[in-house]
Amino acid sequence: MHLLAACVLLSLAGQEVLGARILGLFPVAIKSHLTVTSPLMHALAKKGHDVTMFVPFNTGFNASNYREISWNAVPMTNQMNVLDFARVNILLKPFGFYFMGMSTTEAILETPEAKALWESDEKFDVIVTELFVNDALLAYVHKFKCPVVLISTFGTSSTINSIFGNPAPWSYVPSEFLSFSDRMTFAQRLQNTLVYIYGELVRKFFYIPRQQALVEKYLSGPDEKIPPLDEILRSADFILINSHPAFSTPRSYMPNMKNVAGMHLKPAKPLSVDLQRYFDSSKNGxxxxxxGSAMKSVHIPEKPLRALKGAFQRLPYDVLWKWENDTMTNKPTNVRIGKWLPQNDILTHPNLKLFLTHGGISSMMETVYHGVPIVGIPILGDQQRNLICAREKGFSEMMELMEMTEDEIYDNIMKVASDPKYRENVKKVSAYWKDEMNNPLDEAVHWVEYVVRHGGGKHLKSVATEQSFVQYFLLDVGFTIMVLLILGFILIRAACRLLVCRRSSPEKSSKKDQLVTRKAQKKTN
Incomplete structure (x- = not known):
C-alpha cells in the first residue's frame, strides 16, 4: 500500500509544472499571427501557470493568473500598401521584408510598455516568443536569463534551420522568398541556391547589424552589454512550428522542432439564425x-474587382463576400456582403460549395480540417506557396489577382464546384492529417512545460549548431581529399617518369657506344 502511494506521488511529481512564470512576447501587429499564438498562452494559463503576454492588441481572454501588456498597435497591414509590397521583385523582397521588421521593432521598443518590462525585476521560468523579423526583442531573453521557446507561425525558414542545425537541402527545400514546390526544375534549383545565398548575405550584413543597433539604442546601458543577437538566437531551446505536410511538403526536423499545426483551431459554433437561414435556403449552394485580415476586399483594384463582380453575376451559386463597407457599388444580385464573417463556423455547412481564399496558412488549415475545396488568389508572403501545394494535392485551383479575367474566375469556380474530385482530394488530405493528429494545442502546451521541467532543451540540440560553415559542409575534408589526390597524382606522375627514364637509359647508352665504335673504325680505315 505504501509502495503504491509512493509510486503515485512520484508519478505526479514528475508530471507537474505548477505555477511556472511564463512570459509571452508576441508584439507583431498582425492579427492573423496573434490568432495562432494566443491560444497557446491562454491554454497555459488555464493549466494554472502565471502567464504574462506582451501583445499589440487585447486578445479578450481574462483570468486571475493571466496578464496582458498591450501597446495598442496599429495593424502592420494598415501601415503599408499590401499590393505594392507583394509586387516587389526577388532582389528587393528581402530588403522590403527586413525594413518592415526594423520599423515595427523600433516602434515596439519605443513604447513605455516595452521600457517598463525591460526595467522590471520580474523573474520568468520560460519565454515563449514568435520569431518574425523582430530579433532585437531577443535581448529580453538575455535580460531574464531563462529558456526560450520560439514559435513560427508559417513554417521553417533558412534562419530557423540554421538555429537548430536542421538539414534543409536546397535541392528540394525552397527559400521562403520563393514560391516553388519541392519538385524543382534545374533552373529553379539554380535560382533557389542563389536566393538562399543572397538572402543570407542580406540578413547577415544588412538586417542583423541594424537590429543590433536598435538593441544598443534602446536597451543597452553602461552597466550591461548585450551579446550579439545571433548568439542569443542560437541559444533557443525549442521551436513550435505552425506547419504540417498537409499544407507543405515532407521534410526532416530535429527533435527540438515540433509541428503543432492547428493549435488555433476551435470547435465550430452554430451559425446565427440569419446566416443559417441564408445557407439552408440557397438553391444551388x-x-x-x-x-483574410491582411488584404481588405475594398482595396482590390478596379480591374480585378470588376472581373470578380462580372464572374459572380454569372454563377448559379450565391456568394458570401467579406466586404469591409456597408455598401457595394454595382453589387451582383447573388452576392451578400458582411464586414466580418465567422469563417470557421461557415466552413462546416454542407451547402458550402468552395472557399475563394487568399491562401493564408490559418485559412488553409481551417479549410482542410473541414474538407472544403479551394480556389486561391494569393496576395503575399507564403500564400502562393500554400496554394501551389494545395493545387499539387488536387484540391485547389489558383489565379493571380492582377492578371485574372472574368472568364478565368468563372471557369475555375465552376470547375472546382462541379468536379467531385476536388472535394474528395481535400477530404483525403484532411483524413490523413486528423489521423495522426494528437490535439496540437495540448502538444504545444506539453513542450513548453517540458522545457520548464528540464530547465531548457539543450540536450535535444544537434552539434551541427556548433559547427562552422566549413565544418558543416565538410569543406575542410573536401579540401584535404583534393590536396591528397593532387599530391598522389604528382607522385604517380613522377614515379612513371622515373621508370621511363630508367628503361630508356640502357638503350641510349648502347646506341652511343655503337656510334663511337663506328667512328673509331672509320679512322682506322
Whole structure:
C-alpha cells in the first residue's frame, strides 16, 4: 500500500509544472499571427501557470493568473500598401521584408510598455516568443536569463534551420522568398541556391547589424552589454512550428522542432439564425469569398474587382463576400456582403460549395480540417506557396489577382464546384492529417512545460549548431581529399617518369657506344 502511494506521488511529481512564470512576447501587429499564438498562452494559463503576454492588441481572454501588456498597435497591414509590397521583385523582397521588421521593432521598443518590462525585476521560468523579423526583442531573453521557446507561425525558414542545425537541402527545400514546390526544375534549383545565398548575405550584413543597433539604442546601458543577437538566437531551446505536410511538403526536423499545426483551431459554433437561414435556403449552394485580415476586399483594384463582380453575376451559386463597407457599388444580385464573417463556423455547412481564399496558412488549415475545396488568389508572403501545394494535392485551383479575367474566375469556380474530385482530394488530405493528429494545442502546451521541467532543451540540440560553415559542409575534408589526390597524382606522375627514364637509359647508352665504335673504325680505315 505504501509502495503504491509512493509510486503515485512520484508519478505526479514528475508530471507537474505548477505555477511556472511564463512570459509571452508576441508584439507583431498582425492579427492573423496573434490568432495562432494566443491560444497557446491562454491554454497555459488555464493549466494554472502565471502567464504574462506582451501583445499589440487585447486578445479578450481574462483570468486571475493571466496578464496582458498591450501597446495598442496599429495593424502592420494598415501601415503599408499590401499590393505594392507583394509586387516587389526577388532582389528587393528581402530588403522590403527586413525594413518592415526594423520599423515595427523600433516602434515596439519605443513604447513605455516595452521600457517598463525591460526595467522590471520580474523573474520568468520560460519565454515563449514568435520569431518574425523582430530579433532585437531577443535581448529580453538575455535580460531574464531563462529558456526560450520560439514559435513560427508559417513554417521553417533558412534562419530557423540554421538555429537548430536542421538539414534543409536546397535541392528540394525552397527559400521562403520563393514560391516553388519541392519538385524543382534545374533552373529553379539554380535560382533557389542563389536566393538562399543572397538572402543570407542580406540578413547577415544588412538586417542583423541594424537590429543590433536598435538593441544598443534602446536597451543597452553602461552597466550591461548585450551579446550579439545571433548568439542569443542560437541559444533557443525549442521551436513550435505552425506547419504540417498537409499544407507543405515532407521534410526532416530535429527533435527540438515540433509541428503543432492547428493549435488555433476551435470547435465550430452554430451559425446565427440569419446566416443559417441564408445557407439552408440557397438553391444551388454558396461560395465563401474572403481575403483574410491582411488584404481588405475594398482595396482590390478596379480591374480585378470588376472581373470578380462580372464572374459572380454569372454563377448559379450565391456568394458570401467579406466586404469591409456597408455598401457595394454595382453589387451582383447573388452576392451578400458582411464586414466580418465567422469563417470557421461557415466552413462546416454542407451547402458550402468552395472557399475563394487568399491562401493564408490559418485559412488553409481551417479549410482542410473541414474538407472544403479551394480556389486561391494569393496576395503575399507564403500564400502562393500554400496554394501551389494545395493545387499539387488536387484540391485547389489558383489565379493571380492582377492578371485574372472574368472568364478565368468563372471557369475555375465552376470547375472546382462541379468536379467531385476536388472535394474528395481535400477530404483525403484532411483524413490523413486528423489521423495522426494528437490535439496540437495540448502538444504545444506539453513542450513548453517540458522545457520548464528540464530547465531548457539543450540536450535535444544537434552539434551541427556548433559547427562552422566549413565544418558543416565538410569543406575542410573536401579540401584535404583534393590536396591528397593532387599530391598522389604528382607522385604517380613522377614515379612513371622515373621508370621511363630508367628503361630508356640502357638503350641510349648502347646506341652511343655503337656510334663511337663506328667512328673509331672509320679512322682506322
Amino acid at each position: 454558396v461560395i465563401l469569398f474572403s481575403l
